[in-house]
Amino acid sequence: MRQGAVVLAAQHGQHPETVWAAAEEASRRGALLRVVHAAPDDRRSRALVADVREVLRTLRWRAEVEVDVVEADPVEVLLTESDDASLLVLGVDHGPGGPRPWRHHSVLDAVALAARCPTIAVPSRLLGAGHSAGIVVAIDEVATAHGLLDFAFDAARRR
Numbered sequence: 001m002r003q004g005a006v007v008l009a010a011q012h013g014q015h016p017e018t019v020w021a022a023a024e025e026a027s028r029r030g031a032l033l034r035v036v037h038a039a040p041d042d043r044r045s046r047a048l049v050a051d052v053r054e055v056l057r058t059l060r061w062r063a064e065v066e067v068d069v070v071e072a073d074p075v076e077v078l079l080t081e082s083d084d085a086s087l088l089v090l091g092v093d094h095g096p097g098g099p100r101p102w103r104h105h106s107v108l109d110a111v112a113l114a115a116r117c118p119t120i121a122v123p124s125r126l127l128g129a130g131h132s133a134g135i136v137v138a139i140d141e142v143a144t145a146h147g148l149l150d151f152a153f154d155a156a157r158r159r
Contacts, residue, residue, distance in 0.1 A: 004086035004117065005034040005066070009078055009107075010052055011091065012044060018091035019055040021122040025087055027063065034066045034085070038077035045069040075110045082115035092121045 006029060008022035026033035035052050037045050049067055056065060070077050082088055090108055112119045 003029055003031045004084050005032040006087045006089060007034045007036055007078070007081045007085040008052070009074070009088060009090045009111075010035050010037040010048055012048055014048075014051075014091045015122075016055045016058075018089060018122045019052055020059060021120065022089040023056060023059055023061055025089065025120070029086060031086055032064055032066055033061075034068070034081070036068050036070065036077060036081055038070045038072050038074040074107045078107070078111045079114055079116075082111070082117045082119075085117045087117060088115055088119040090119065090121055092123045 006022055006026040008019060022035075023033055025031075035049070037048055039045065046069075049069065052067075053065075078088060078090075088111065090111065092108070108121060112121070
């Protein structure tokens with residue numbers, strides 16, 4: 001049985017590091033890379049998809065990529081994607097004033113709290129092709145720590 005896709009939550013203004021991290025995870029897992037852009041009535045989606053494809057071309061990505069543009073609420077779309085995905089990848093922008101998570105915290109927070117698969121937030125200033133950073137796992141009293149810790153240690157071991 002094929003492993004669930006690695007889902008990249010594409011957004012406008014996203015840094016290439018986010019695409020790179022999602023592609024690397026899909027490659028490591030032998031999984032489909034699925035690019036999803038969810039926005040209520042966003043007419044710039046074609047340009048965004050072209051930007052993502054350009055980053056993949058730069059990375060010499062040869063594996064299958066599935067792209068889906070949905071005019072819907074991003075949280076609902078990503079939570080639905082998490083049902084079958086092996087991993088969700090979202091970007092975190094570090095501007096001059098410090099971290100500014102995807103869509104001003106709300107989407108990243110909602111997805112990270114309710115996703116039914118692991119979720120990675122990729123910091124734009126820390127990662128890039130050929131670079132590595134530490135693995136951070138967030139655990140609260142509601143979550144079962146064993147699965148999260150297993151995932152984090154496996155990710156650290158692979159790096």
